[in-house]
Amino acid sequence: MRSLLARACSALAVLTVVTGATAPATASATPSAPAPAPGAAPRAPFNCAGDILLSAGLTASQLYRGVAVTGGLSFAPIGPASALYDAIGLNPADRYTYAIRAQGPGWNLLRIDDAGVVTDLGTVGLPTPVLGLGAYTAGAFDTAGNFYVAGGSDNLLQRIDVNTRTFTTITLSQNLGGVADFTYRGGYLWGVSATGALTRIDPVSGTVTVYAGVVPASATGYGGAFTYGNGDLGFLDNAGLLRRISVTDPLTPVFRLLSTQTTVAVSGNVDATSCFVAATDLGVVKTGPATVRPGGTVTYRLRVTNHGPGPSSGWTLTDQIPAGLTDAATTASGCSVTGGSLSCTGGALAVGAHTDVTVTGTAGPGTTTFVNTANVRGNDPDPNPANDSSTTTTRVADLTITKRQEGPATVDPGAKVTYTITVTNDGPLAYTAGDPASITDDISRLLDDARYNGDARATSGTVRYDNPELFWSGALAPGASATVTFSVTVNARTFGNLKLDNTVVSDVPGSNCPEGSRDARCTTHGKVKAKDKDKAERPVEDTLKDTAAHTAKGPRD
Template structure:
């Protein structure tokens, strides 16, 4: 582009053109910077790379690899009431471990165990050997691994440093020495809230800072197991999933993950297939707003049946891949029971797990029990739902109810005896409640 200079004795025309030119250049700068009608900003960020066409859908998929050091099969999990059922995907591959899903391409990557080559697995289960990783010592079996949020792949072996790998260049970016070895039975790590997490054979959860290498142990946070926790993954809401090789998937919620003493809660335990050389990964992208509502009577008589209904609804925008309901039932509720599939009650704790829930559909849980005797008390109850997928509206994940237990008036013994005598003469049976027993006397 060129501009013509027009002479002027007083320079006003030149200054006028300079001002117009300045305004044009500013308008161009604002347009390039992605700012209109506002202050000058930086260039707009480029859009994130699109997933590979043969990458996984990441619609709440849970993966498990199992087999031996020389031969491994990949499985995809289907969450159902109380269980996770796995189906084989693709051909059997060479022995591999340390699987993780790259958040960019949505391929699974893994470490081949006989030569430490980097493997890539697509959505058909086809395994591709990408070759050796520059800078990675070849003398170690790297069976522990996972991706961070930025798409860097981290691997480790038995008492080795944590290696950060650029999968595109197949080279080690950095090596971080861990402050303590990963505990017994640790077979995998998973990334959440800025840390990697693992579970040990004796029930510890370990928090690993990938930047500093600091390893912090928290005792008694998962059930101890003889077989070890071979697989780990992160749910869409940042809960942790740990596969016990003996056939259980334990889901752990972590509150204040960066604190000196985070709060860990065992959300659910689901049956899964027992296997050897287990590893785990997952991929959650779709968002599902799950809402829970608990329906309870406003009042009941002492000693009378109490019935609750819990309704979980998916408000979208995507289908839910699964969910867990936790309900701390009132301690005064007598003999709580449920026949809803996927639900268990231990003491006053009820846990229910469910499978896929399409947009607009609901799942209903029914719980029954008996009101306590004597009355004059209140049954307070809070129920929560945790979706497997990211939830854009967590404020509707909780529902509270209050039920008043009403005392039943006693009949005066003298009046009661006369009433019974009169009723007997008429062939009628009268029931009188005995105080503090819940029994009925004729």
């Protein structure tokens, strides 16, 4: 994005370009160098092997080639600095980069080759943008070789034919509102303003659609925009931050911020373009444990492999950490875990080569299954997107405990009440003698109205009673159950609260009855008939008085 200082200094820029009056030859399917300008040797087009090109400079423009490295991009200069230009775009028809010289009138069209040599193709006759910085800052080619440029703030889009150096003005449905650069993908031009709003421009109808809050706002503005080979969008701000966004469908887009990379801030007035041609099949395979106990560590390995046919110029790996997996972390270079999402960026990957990323987390309580999917996004065109994602499932140990009171819920004094506790291993892990399943049943809330009969039994494992608690532990294979039974006898005369409430607990990870559980299967509720308590607690002398009074009255009529 151009600054006011850049405009003021542009007239002082030293012009180090090769001048020529003729337009380049008509583009062909096989790129070839255009006829050289007088006195200039033929120059080669860009090879488009994952080229991410950036121009920057306040008084003169320097072109850079970006190379993907672990965690970001590394930029190296291409040739010498030249006259100040902006709105760069790479023409897929001839693979040369074009730009608009940042000086009017006429706004000359420039062509830049793979060595960074700039050829001035002459004036296009573009009008000076009225709003914003009064210069053309945004530029991009469509797949047919049409060069679109705009001032970034007004509602005029210019379509340039680089062969004839003529242009057509397209009136947009609204002002662009500070879009400093845009890029082409899927029939639309896409740009981001400093507020983080993404703007979609239909170059045919002129319709402008704004999507708020797609990327974080930038204090310096997003001066560079380009398209990755797989269709992702890249937006580079003037401070060196690169945001990568996936777009599921250009017509009804759903956006996802894939990564944020910190690159080297070369200088102000950033602009960008790209060219990806060679196909590269990147795939990811994710592996993890089939099972884990609650509180245990889950370790995932994500392997990114280049299956060819060409080398990969770089990639981004993402993994949304499943809910319930806490303390997720990674030590892999170029990776970070933020807001429950793993994001990694990597550099070149040769055919047949792979790289591994490990991420760990803790299985939190309340989750029975972790389903986790990783996605890789190559920078280059991908002929086989079917292997771009990989999913693994980890089941959490599951111990189900159910307690019931046999017979009626309300019992008579002196009645025997039997309790049955069923412990089931719902899998997937086996409980062993060395690492058994276990329960604890504190029956103190029964003992104010009843007495324990000392008859606890279990179908497997070991049961013991240590007043007032009953304990059981034992091995359980996946799918197996153990049943514990015991009984109490309700008091005949002396009572407590007339409630036979009882709760079983287990400190085994994965149990449905941990301490404080509200699972209804862990608790039984019984009652002792209240009328029996009234009779039992009345003093004997009161009973005799009632009998005497009844006798004195005689029988009822």
